[in-house]
Amino acid sequence: MNADRAEMNAGVQSSGGPAEPAAPLAPGPGAGEKGLKAGALGLVSSVAMGLSSTAPAYSLAATLGLIVAGVGLQAPIVTMLAFVPMLLIAYAYRELNAGDADCGTTFTWASRAFGPRIGWMGGWGIIVADVIAMANLAEIAGIYGFRLLGFDSLAESRLWTTVAGVSWIAVMTAVCYVGIEVSAALQRWLVCAEVAVLALFAVMALVRVYADGPPAAIHVSASWFNPLHVPSAEKLTAGLLAAVFIYWGWDTAVAVNEETADSKHTPGRAAVVSTVLLLGIYALVATSAQAFAGIGTEGTGLGNTANSGDVLSGLGGAVFGTTGPGWFFTKLLIFMVLTSAVASTQTTILPLARTVFSMAAHKAVPSRFARVHSRFLTPTWSTVGMGLVSIGFLVLLTVISHDVLADSISAVGLAIAFYYGLTGFACVWWYRGLLTRSPRDLLFKGVLPGLGGLLMLSLFCYAAFVVYAAPDYGSTSYDLPILGRTGGVSVVGLGALLVGVVLMLVITREHTAALKLQRGLLPHHLPSLTGAEAASRYVPADSRSGVGGDWFDVIPLSSSRVGLVVGDVRGHGLRAAATMGRLRTSVRVLARLDLAPDELLARLDDVVGQTAEERAAEERAQGRGGGTPGAGGDEALGVTCLYAVYDPVSGRCSMARAGHALPVVVDPARGAVSRPGLPEGPPLGLGGAPFQSVEFQLPAGSLLALFTDGLVQAPDHDTETGIGLLTGVLAECRRPLEELCDRTVAELLPGPVDDDAALLLVRTRMLDEQQVAVWELDADPESVARARSVTSGQLVEWGLDDLSFTTELIVSELVTNAVRYASGGPVQVRLIRDRSLVCEVADTGHTSPHLRHAAADDEGGRGLFIVAQITQRWGTRYTSTGKTIWTEQPLPTAE
Template sequence: MSSAVTDESPAPTKGLSSGSLGLWGNTVIGLASTAPAYSLAATLGYVVLAVGEKSPAMFLIAFVPMLLTAIAYRELNSVMPDCGTTFTWGSKALGPWVGWMGGWGVAVSGIIVLANVAEVAAVYFLRAFGLDQVAESRIAVLLLGVGFIAAMTWVSYRGIIVSERLQNVLVVFQFIVLGGLSILALWKVYAGTAGPQAVLPEWSWFSPVGLTSSAIAAAVILCLFIYWGWDACLAVNEETKDLARTPGRAAVLATVILLVTYCLVAVAVQAYAGFGTTGIGLNNEANIDDVVTVLGGPMLGPVMAFVLLLVIAVSATASTQTTILPTARGTLAMAVYKAVPGQFARVHPVFKTPSFSTIVMGVTAGVFYIVLKLLSEDALFDSIASLGLAVAFYYAVTAFACVAYFWRSIFRSTRNFFLRGLFPVLGGAGMVWAFGISARDMLDPEYGYTSFGGVGGVFVIGVGMLALGVPLMVACAARLSLRPFFRGESLNRETPVLVPDFEPPRGGL
């Protein structure tokens, strides 16, 4: 069996660069994909709007299904370290149609977020260098945003090692700034030098008591967005050392690091800014889109304000690149198992990256961004609000695939019962709950910035993008060369994992 795949001759071993990443490099890719600085800046204000001072509680609540889902990812990866992740696991455990839609959910998430993080990177870079008037120009921002997508697509095309080295710099920069800002803010609050608007942190901020289910669901779906992305470290599993264990450990480690960071920043921002309706208060509607940089200027002056603008731009840029990695590898796996046309199985003979899939993902995201940006910026904003639906969907597919795949062994040990049964079921149920409650609320035409025919634009974009996968799947199923997949022949429970040097675990599952 060939160990490499070229543009001229695709082979089933995929041909990615095996053994290139260690635990830290893998974790960095998961962290970078979440864009922690940008996610907090763009989302924290809306979480506070939904639940007041209890935003830390929402980060804790959203963390639970995320951790449980990460456990499901880890367990599945331990026996099937395939870069197709949700697609491959869902197809093996739940059948080809569910698996294909799970893979589509991953692709939808990538397309939506790429358009938005490119916009954010462009705007914040311009603002950081004092070009506020240029940042108000739709065409200037569009051109720069498309440039970021093109540049990060090129980095992803050039190889996983280049990607990891870039992300090491970008991720460390983000966490140093976020951690330093939070510690300094809390120091000033407890020293009494933060100003009259500041409030002391309270333990009640970590409790959801007193909130309605709708408020919790709205906040949790926002928090799912800021946690989303850690699974990128599973998508590069075939390029990781000890591929059956390291990616799963990196996924759990990344979610824990994010939980600590998000709670620390949320407490620091709330304590320093307070909840007033004027100035830097969190209930001032002028601050809702970016409470982090609003806070930085008054606290640290113009130099730190520049650094905060720059770190958010860097965060969005890092996410642009790491979002391409899992989506391109997902479509690569789909092509190898004959679920999509064979061109997507092409891997560059030198760089060992999914060449065709990477380019297609970059071009698709660029076109999606251009269309929404030119037609309606409000629709672009609503598309990111809809992202949680796609994320909850494919995370749920993965969690339930874990239970279905390991069903025969769940009751053989206490470990299996919890890690392959109960925890994934609870994680999947949490995702379904968040999806259902949020979809119901998104139907309201007042939800978000747009509406279509009396239905909220966020719902139309979120559900519509997922639903678009159905006719695409049917079109693939109609192709003679792809029918083996949809008949369960090219990928099923017994299909060996097409990864070089991987020995499947012995014994029944």
């Protein structure tokens, strides 16, 4: 991925294109690479973001009455119990953020744990919850704004509250657009004032209870904190669902992680601190409000359904009074509910915009949403776009039915439980390989997130299919086929998630197709060869932005030699996979020409350059580009590749690379790990210095590891650390190759995979001396007879008498040609008994023999044609001292 970005940047600079636009695309999809303003927030600002997003004052005002209606006097303990799953999920956020501080949070983490489809649904859950909540919060802010100013008639008007809600969304979207620091400064002041007023309200309420409380006041009792006194499990679940909603929002502190100082640790700490602070605030206010107002169904009683949507406004006047300073504090409490809703509207835009922004950077939604403001360093399209979507949702549901809007608000709990639970399970699955490393890892990476996920799953299922599905629950119900009459809350909540399933199948189909094509073009089985034992692994990226064209191959060559190749295509998706298939085929064709590694890379570079020129010409003809080669975005430009040829007869290995990572070589005797010094060479298609081959000796049993950058570059370690981990695993070189492959992947890629990774492990072998016979002959016609004689004798010794006639004919023809056309140097004959019989004749000439069909009256020209007919394969291999003509014949099989 890093090479990909570097090459794209180089391509832009070299093409002489226009200046950088005002809102460029995110430079990369990785954590900290999207171009957001890093280090803008500290721990205090992150905690303020988490608290503001939960809207403590508004959440209590809108939810406390519902909790009391469900569980009665046990409202304080239910409020506190809802803290437990939130704290467990907060630990999951903390651990996942430490491993990958990506602003996509659940989307990114679930994609890497379970694949792009599940990850996309996690991101969709965040979008659904935030859009519905923003519409509701904005409407509440409009209502409270009118009440604060004394315009109660406007507060009752659906038209004017919608207009005010639209205005609040527009204003808060603009605040988020102009910079994260402006948002953080505003939230710090608002949340401090909000918490101070709530604390003042709680203290005053308790003082009044034990001094001159109203008739409905009751003293605090220990029974309020006993969940066993809740009438039924159904009521307890309903109360917990309502209480879960008041804690929701602290994950905003993690959603802005890429803009936070110490992004791997500060956001997770802020999430845990936020939930603990919320526990204290809610426990204190719920207890004091219940003690002051009681749970009666009349007046200011918390059980009064007329006040269930706003219990604090009525209690404010009763606690503070309506004259003198009391009037001011009552208005201040209303103002705090207003600012709480407004602040939450703003902080809800932040995670919503950054989730969509991250999804765009990872190619899960249109790339336009990945644009960043060049000065403010904030997401542009995703911030404005999600603001407009929230406005549209508010207007649409208000026009359709206010009851549907009310039910959609309740349905937020299903989306919350869905993506919070998914995050808990993603943490367990992501770190499954590390859970036995220490008790701390087991507890914080496994047990606590797993329990949180199970609790959220239980709440989701019970609410969706039992509580919310009841026809008499909520404001609406629908008559569904097969299911019958079903509660509107369940229909809206599950329907919104099902819409995401449909969109997910459409959007992720390219990733699925690219991955299928990629796997189809890679070798399904590596060939079994005498000269080398090989094993491989391919690990695809977890998101569309990483699935590219990494490939590897093992190619049988002439004379028992082995060709080894590994390459890394930049780009992603179907084009990258198709480019990989094209290049892999080209390498196999060029390798069969017995080219040296540097010459093969040079020919492959020509193929890439020619393809780029053809594509540029095509774009010129279609009027889609300026015609600069490579400007069309050919993924082959900038491909890195390493090609090696190993000879099991001599034990020599020759390598060359085009911008690729150095291989790792392990000595079988000492277990010493080294990396041969190969000249780097430019990536394919970019031009530059010529490629250079380096040849070195490999003892039998040597372990050779060829890999792509994705193997050693992971979210939790850099390249050098990855190389160290790889060498540590390969030091135990005597283990089976399949086991070494598994251990390498488990050690280097235990969690998310940002970029495709390919690994090719090869253990070298050498042919036994009894399998090779070599003779040096003079370039003299009399040497032909001697060549036939020694060849026949060697075949008898090997028990291959059946091949004597054809082999003598082959040797006779090839030695005759060498004597006739070579430049007078010695002629070498070599026989190799492997899985086939190889016959080689080497001379000092560089003229290439050509197969032709001799005419009926020609006196010569039939020898090579006869050789081609009686052999399985034949060819010419050039060396620095001349050429070698080789043939292969199948060994006779037992009857």
